[in-house]
Amino acid sequence: MKTRNAQKEKRRREILYAALDLFVRKGVSDTKISDIAEKVGMSIGLLFNYFESKEALYYALLQIGLEAAKSVSEFPYEKPLAFFTASAEYIFSATVQEPVVARIFVLMKQAQYSENVPEAIRAQITHNSGIAKAAEIIKQGQADGSVKSGDPLALALAFWLSIQSTAEAFVLMPDMPFPKAEWFVDILKNHKECSI
Amino acid sequence: MKTRNAQKEKRRREILYAALDLFVRKGVSDTKISDIAEKVGMSIGLLFNYFESKEALYYALLQIGLEAAKSVSEFPYEKPLAFFTASAEYIFSATVQEPVVARIFVLMKQAQYSENVPEAIRAQITHNSGIAKAAEIIKQGQADGSVKSGDPLALALAFWLSIQSTAEAFVLMPDMPFPKAEWFVDILKNHKECSI
DNA sequence: TGCCATTATGAATTTAAATTCATTGAATTG
DNA sequence: CAATTCAATGAATTTAAATTCATAATGGCA
Secondary structure (H helix, E strand, O other), X not given: OHHHHHHHHHHHHHHHHHHHHHHHHHOOOOOOHHHHHHHHOOOHHHHXXXXXXXXXXHHHXXXXXXXXXXXXXXXXXXXXXXXXXXXXXXXXXXXXXXXXHHHHXXXXXXXXXXXXXXXXXXXXXXXXXXXXXXHHHHHHHHHHOOXXXXXXXXXXXXXXXXXXXXXXXXXXXXXXXXXXXXXXXXXXXXXXXXXX | OHHHHHXXXXXXXXXXXXXXXXXXXXXXXXXXXXXXXXXXXXXXXXXXXXXXXXXXXXHHHHHHHHHHHHHHOOOOOOOHHHHHHHHHHHHXXXXXXXXXXXHHHHHHHHHHHOOXXXXXXXXXXXXXXXXXXXXXXXXXXXXXXXXXXXXXXXHHHHHHHHHHHHHHHHHHOOOOOOOOHXXXXXXXXXXXXXXX
């Protein structure tokens, strides 16, 4: 009895992982249920014993992503720039070392902009993307002179979009040479007093 | 007679623009022929007098994108960093001022990674994305000390991915505060001699 | 004006993928 | 070891979207 439940859980996870890989690589709409079933090695019909629809399977993944993001979003930091360095390094190391983390990250990014995802979910993703918090920290950095001047929200976006797109690219082209996290922090850093 | 041909060309272009907007915003697969027809204000059937299939319409757009990219890719420049500043500024100003340019840019980026696009087309896109050329210029910059050290290809990717994702974000969220082109050049710039 | 050729329509057909279901096989329990 | 429940299959059904087609309206022109 215990065995059966455990087995079921395991199978469920296999489906989630297979779908995640395909969704991220081909897109949700271009992924057929039969693709997922084949990848897991199970019949099409059985897949519907685990998830009542393709949509439900997709939302289950988004839910996992939301949980994961919640637990991540709190980095303690001393100085403003250290926060961004730590964030970038955390995301990049997870991206390279944990394919699943990278894929979830990409899935969330894609969902955030997709008109097919309910607004409520998209809002949650946007909310705990931490852009607003980043903008706050940038303001602190501008006050103490460590961050360059400019619209804090625009700076936050520039930084996050760059990090996100790098992670996304890596998921799609795992052979690419990987950029260094600190390069992206230079987007924010105040280089005023430099001459070159 | 002349009138008719001109009219036909105009209609064709209307379809292309409508499809471009939808493809970029919702994705190709999630865009229905009926969405496009409705947006243009034409019956579904008539659309097939202009393009023999949804795929053909999509490829026509990619062709336009390839042409456009060819004409852009040559920026004259003095110093390595000036090349990147000019490129970023050109792309950003086009993005903000010419919605069509921005959308084509995003369409090409999406196609580049899509497994549904024939490899031959994807290779062309990758080819004239100019990443290889960028890496060359970065090497020059490293030689003269203006660009930081690190894998030139990784630096080129970091820069282009950041620029691309910013343009893409703007297409999807036109209200976002727009980052400054020069911020992204700081990804490449050698800041070694700075103390802050 | 009456005649083609072209533009236009939208209902009918085709196609492809999602979902259901009748049936079989395997494991668990009394 | 039968009985029962759950896992598993894949063919049949449903659904949604792409594509075709019979038919009507329109515009240029002899």
